[in-house]
Amino acid sequence: MQFQLKVWRQPRRDAPGRLEPYEARDVSPDMSFLEMLDTVNEGLITRGEEPIAFDNDCREGICGTCGFMINGVAHGPRSATATCQLHMREFADGQTLVIEPFRATAFPVIKDLVVNRGALDRIIASGGYISVSTGSAPEANNIAVGKDMSERSMDAAACIGCGACVAACPNAAAQLFTSAKISHLGLLPQGQPERYARARRMVAQMEEEGFGSCTLYTECEAVCPAEISVDFIARMNRDYLKVGRRGQRAE
Amino acid sequence: MELVSHIPEGPLADKWDDYCSRTKLVSPANRRKLEVIVVGSGLAGGAAAATLAELGYRVQCFCYQDSPRRAHSVAAQGGINAAKGYQPDGDSVYRLFHDTIKGGDFRSREANVYRLAQLSLKIIDQCVAQGVPFAREYGGMLDVRSFGGVQVSRTFYCRGQTGQQLMLGVYQALTRQIARGQVVMHPRSEMLDLVVTDGRAAGIIVRDLATGEIRAHAAHATVLATGGYGNVYYLSTNAKGSNATAIWRAYRRGAAMANPCFTQIHPTCIPPSGHHQSKLTLMSESLRNDARVWVPQDKDDKRPPGEIPESQRDYFLEREYPAYGNLVPRDLASRSAKRAVDAGHGVGPNDHGVYLDMADALERLGREQVTDRYGNLFEMYRRITDEDPYRVPMRIYPAPHYTMGGLWVDYNLMSTLPGLFVIGEANFSDHGANRLGASALMQGLADGYFILPITIASYLSGQVGREKPDLRHEAFQATTDQVHQRIAALLGASGKRTVDSFHRELGQICWNECGMTRNEEGLREAIERIRNLREEYRAQVQVVGEEDNLNQSLEKAGRVNDFFELAELMCLDALHRRESCGGHFREDYSTPDGRIDRDDENYCHVAAWEFSGDDQPPKLQSEPLQFEFVQLAQRDYR
Amino acid sequence: MEEPAVGPQNVYSDNSADQSSLMKDRISHFYRSAVGKKAIMAVTGMVLFLYVLVHMLGNLKLFQGAEKLNEYAQWLREVGGPAVPHTGTLWIVRVILLVAFALHVGATIQLTRMNMRARQTRYQVYRPVAAGVASRTMRWTGVLIGLFVIFHLLDLTWGTIHPDFEHDNVYHNVVVSMGTWWIAAVYIIAQVALGLHLYHGLWSMLQSLGWSHPRLNPWRRPAATTFAVIITAGNILIPIVILLGWVR
């Protein structure tokens, strides 16, 4: 197979960037998208040109490092699939592929397709944990967790932190990511003591970082490689709104 | 250099408790004045950094990813062992200890492994309290499953994403300390060298991967938790960025490297699909609980699997190991698969695989339960291969996965360099010559949460009242200069070959000669070829881009440079160990029917290598392994 | 906005200090947060929705003839009396509507600006895969509704643009107005806009207020659709039957 690529090239954070055309030849349908870019890069390097910078690590769809826009869709056309797990057989031979970085004011571009998603870490740091220090935990089976709750919590906990939800959202909102973390912990008995304070702090940090608000476009859910549901956003809203009624009093 | 393991005296079961009650401590007031560098934010590093910070030490933590949550521990699928004994199947701390020693083919320390088994209990408690959503039974209690190499069910899991969930637990604990200001986190920062002053680890040199800036950091103690070096094979289940640079640079600065040839080849990975393959994907071993592994009996049988009748299939694991069947330890399963493929029974493209068949399980459990247990693995398989495992048996082949070897450490987890601690997969660890499934996560967390925070105190207590090493010390300047020179050399080499093409070739040599099977001749040849290729690499590699900017080919070039040197040592170690044990299978030292032939007389030891200069062969020292509590025996899983 | 520096270490806020200051000005913080603004939008949206629903049901009295409708209109002015003065209740409703409208639009403007700031560099190629027409046009359907309400007041409340306005003869006013083809067209277009706005808005409202539960969730979308259809159909029916001359 072969493809015409148009790739966003931007040498540095504050430098201007633009779409550059490249050609990807001899592509096997069994190649992953990143392997296709690898071969393009090999060609560029042998010609002495700078390879396209893109983030990746596990290449198994779990670490959340990879991700960019392919023809206007975060992580490309296949649903529930991170970029590294996307294979070229999903595309038609000869197709033009436009590749751009995830864009949001809170995700400044570092180089080419590499962006800084530190804002997501700061959201977690504002309260996305259970305050338990090493060694102070009770015997594990003293805490019973119903299977349903545990499964729902796991549904939310599956978020890989890739930021595609932000990239896909017309408002550049980080609501899906934030709500997934709030719900993961908030659904478990262990997470109850800090539940409402956690929601309030994380929402506050999310907005401080400059993400947008949620209009329920559901683009985020559609591109999410971990299939996080927008229902968790409603849950987050509820926990946040309860702050005034229940959460604050407890503090 | 002297190898002193510092194993406490006394009965096995009391060693650790006695150690804890006697070891020197640092008072809370003094902890505030002590600074610790932790390189790595995986289960081991993240847990250590968080716990040290909770105790009051000031911590600087580094990782090369853009977020600590992405450390490769995140990719572990199957589960984590703990001898909780929630099921009346006869599990106990002693049994976990014994299974691990035996699984490792009697090449690990009794005292360390026993401690690990003891601490496994606390790990699960800790993780549950943090909100790790382990699988549950309907009554709300924790569920467990069985895993390769053991006859009890002691593996706790979160769907097929156990590593991810444990990683998030660790990350959350770490993040809480970052928010408190107790940990300063440096993501996108790669350690490129270790600084040694007056014979002690004084700090590290780091490159900020986003800006290219080279910076020095000093601390009272340094902890390496940088994971394994499986990427020496190029194709492995490790993350693309996984590297040996941190441990290799520490080795070059005086820390001994132990058993580098002990590498684990995992039996159930998706076979490569072509030359472009950039990494291999693991299919969790847990599949072996319910799947059956087979090949066609007839070499030339090219029929689709569904058309091959039961009587013409060879369920070779069940045939060879009736007691354990499909659940034999990894090294044995891998070699059996290789034998089947080498004998011409392979299936799939290039005949490079064996079947992992879920048909029986689908019949026995029904589609729903199978989906419940393995749904996401099936989905992953389908995405990669475009085949539906519900209808067609999956194809698997072994792939490099884990490295039991690593920097040598004593019972305190301190290397031969005072002040340098090594935890997690980066140390030579508790797994001997072969690791049992679901034990690496356990080890990483035991090291990070429960062992290092205590053992490091005995070293740090000697540092109380001292300032941390001065960044103006000439060693810092000299090491920084050397890092700059290395970078300049890589950028200055003028050739046309990419880093990846060299890495691929290096990996091929290692895989063929120092992979699942090894022999004298092949290893000697491999060393020659590695040296030659390395010379070519240094002269000919093409690295474009700037030093003071994000430069991924430069990052790779540095890592591959170190892999070259490590690969040579790995082969040397394999050459030296004239026996077969665990994952180290010497064709020239095996029984005629292709089984392991251990030589406890001469090789019941840890081989620790010491760097002695670029043109000198490394010095070998050995730490004899004493087995007081278990009986040395040939492993028998038949 | 200042861009965050590389790495998470720089901008962590001190949670404990944060906490007490938040306690002090809870309400202002609530309104400052986008989630809070959305809750306000949802509550005001619900008020507006309830008004439109009741208003639509009232309008259907048209089919019962002039008398009934005019009686109803009169009743609206008297209701609550004598406890409240003439048109008192009506004024209370008007004030609530006005406040709701102002808050609704105010929050929209602020959120829209926030969302525009959140992505300053636009994509060269962007392809939505899930968002439907209704959600993507909320701002425009909202504006259309706003313009329509002004038009509507000029038409049927103040009679300014009405061809033949008669005080206290609501039936006449409606029939004459809707009998004029271009006015009827304005009404029909506005009802379509309103329908789209509610089709997405009602669903979003449940989300913004956090009314979600695994058992409730399958019903949220259908419920929103049903009410949006009822309101649109009910309202559109009136200009259509009048245009067709079935009601005079």
Ligand SMILES: Cc1cc2nc3c(=O)[nH]c(=O)nc-3n(C[C@H](O)[C@H](O)[C@H](O)COP(=O)(O)OP(=O)(O)OC[C@H]3O[C@@H](n4cnc5c(N)ncnc54)[C@H](O)[C@@H]3O)c2cc1C
């Ligand atoms: C696909 C896969 C599946 C697995 N499944 C299981 C399982 O089911 N059960 C089980 O028990 N084990 C499993 N393992 C093994 C287990 O996951 C690992 O051994 C373990 O997670 C290693 O943890 P760690 O903390 O030592 O290192 P890692 O998690 O690898 O972390 C290494 C850290 O060091 C940092 N680092 C590395 N080099 C540098 C450098 N030069 N400078 C700065 N930072 C650096 C990285 O950024 C990272 O933060 C699996 C492994 C793989 C690859």
Ligand code: HEM
């Ligand atoms: C000038 C008039 C109006 C404008 C500009 C407007 C605009 C908007 C916008 C942009 C939204 C989406 C906000 C977001 O999710 O970010 C919205 C939501 C909504 N609107 Fe309106 N609107 C107007 C009038 C109305 C009227 C008259 C009604 C009722 C009949 C209404 C009912 C709703 C409802 C129920 C929501 C959902 C609130 C939520 O998502 O929580 N709107 N409006």
Ligand code: HEM
């Ligand atoms: C075809 C549909 C509609 C018809 C036939 C209709 C009819 C009327 C009539 C006859 C009045 C005057 C009542 C009176 O003076 O007693 C009125 C008032 C009003 N209508 Fe409508 N209407 C329609 C749709 C709408 C819609 C969609 C909205 C809002 C979005 C709306 C908002 C109002 C308002 C705000 C008033 C003024 C109420 C007051 O007196 O304070 N109408 N309408």
Ligand code: SF4
């Ligand atoms: S919610 Fe989904 S899209 Fe967003 S960060 Fe998590 S995994 Fe990625």
Ligand code: F3S
């Ligand atoms: S796409 Fe954006 S608007 Fe909400 S539902 Fe998802 S965050």
Ligand code: FES
């Ligand atoms: S590279 Fe890890 S998710 Fe894609």
